[in-house]
Amino acid sequence: MSALNSLTIAEARDLLRKREVTSLEITEACLKSIEGAGALNAFVHKTPEIAHAQAQAADERLQSDPDAPAMCGIPVGIKDLFCTEGVPSQAASRILEGFLPEYESTVSRQLKEAGSVMLGKLNMDEFAMGSSNETSCYGNAVNPWRRSGDATPLTPGGSSGGSASAVAADLCLGATGTDTGGSIRQPAAFTGIVGIKPTYGRCSRWGTVAFASSLDQAGPMTKTVRDAAIMLQAMSGPDHKDSTSAEIPVPDFEAALTGDIRGKKIGIPKEYRMEGMPAEIEKLWADGAAMLKDAGAEIVDISLPYTKYALPAYYVIAPAEASSNLARYDGVRYGHRAKLAQGDGVTELYEKTRAEGFGKEVQRRVMIGTYVLSAGFYDAYYNRARKIRTLIKRDFDQAFASGIDAILTPATPSAAFGLGEMAEADPVQMYLNDVFTVTVNLAGLPGVAVPAGLDRQGLPLGLQLIGRPWEEGDLLNHAYVLERALGFVSKPEKWW
Ligand code: GLN
DSSP: OOOGGGOOHHHHHHHHHTTSSOHHHHHHHHHHHHHTTGGGOOEEEEOHHHHHHHHHHHHHHHHHOTTOOTTTTOEEEEETTBOBTTBOOOTTOGGGTTOOOSSOOHHHHHHHHTTOEEEEEEOOSGGGOOSSSTTOTTOOOOOSOOOTTOOOOBOOOSSSHHHHHHHHTTSSSEEEEEESSSTTHHHHHHHTOEEEEOOTTSSOOTTBOOSSTTTOEEEEEESSHHHHHHHHHHHOSOOTTOTTSOOOOOOOTGGGOOSOOTTOEEEEEGGGOOTTOOHHHHHHHHHHHHHHHHTTOEEEEEOOGGGGGHHHHHHHHHHHHHHHHGGGOSSSSSSOOOOOOTTOOHHHHHHHHHHHHSOHHHHHHHHHHHHHHSTTTIIIIIIHHHHHHHHHHHHHHHHHHTTOOEEEEESOSSSOOBTTTTTTSOHHHHHGGGTTTHHHHHHTOOEEEEEEEEOTTSOEEEEEEEEOTTOHHHHHHHHHHHHHHHTOOOOOOOOO
């Protein structure tokens, strides 16, 4: 048996059922690997006491309940964006320093009720704004992968960078992520793991710190597609506390993994062929399509013409919603409060608190959001972006109406880059990371990143599959076929 922390969720579940291992043993192995992985800066709040108690309870439940849920006894990490009762939940922001929620987010509560074990909270970009984990108030998480023969520390991607790093380095069996414009799929691709952003409304947003409410979705980050199916199952479902969570039954996602995609139609959108894209990504994409064809699917060239407007539309809509969502951090109700000088009033309280509490990128987004929503510019920016969003969704609707079952694209335009490499770059350079992923959020569709291979430098690259709304099972089945055909088994060499 491999080290217990290296197990997949499915393997651990089966061993737990057969009583060949206890949750406490797996949990201990994970806690030990977390202790030895400080250099990755993935876990920012550790909760070993909670983990021990939950593992013990899970072991008892597994003894007495033959129908215990699949996640029972599985140690996971939770992104710092999810409010967890009595445990720091800061969205990696100074402004939430000291905030101990009195409630549990629906997603983490569902995982808890399914018997999973919380190891701690995971690093991320501040308020989930970023693609490199460098906007975190805790300092960046580090990718366990390195270029061969080169010790340059690399980004694990963002915003769910801590989740990606932790899963790739076997610090936990799975982790929660959130994805507003690519924050599950891009870090998954950068670290050689699987990440799915489900259909908008599949997972409740209640208790998850809001970034851009019409785009935010939670999802699992795991070592395999099967694990993603198992974990997504536990995270999904209608919730009366979130009016945008859908009253749609959650099918058995794991049962959908038949490995049979004969007769399915896979769309290859020509607009995703970007100028300057590395030849290796181009090749991997073609290889992926050939593999799906070998599995009996039909490959169809499609066009999604409004793709080119997706990034500008996203970077208007997301900041607009963020500026409104973040207005609640005023030093009165939560977290950090600035010290006031004699004569300061409530305006100074807001100004000083927000200036001290928010990092640079968050401030930039609030400024952009406020600008595009201001009376004089609302029509020119925000309304225009909303119209583009509708057209982007229509592109996808038309593709699916023409019989396409899934769309295959690269997950990211490059492999993981060096930490600090983008520091001097124009912020737009960083925003380009999301070029293949934001369309999916704008259209509310499910999208999954699957590790596809290593580039010349030995770094993982991912492919993305985009599916029909509410068809995560079918989408995961396509991903499962791709995963098996690609046979990606590489792991980062341990240096931490
Ligand atoms: N990188 C994107 C951004 O900075 C997406 C982030 C996310 O999906 N949370 O907005």
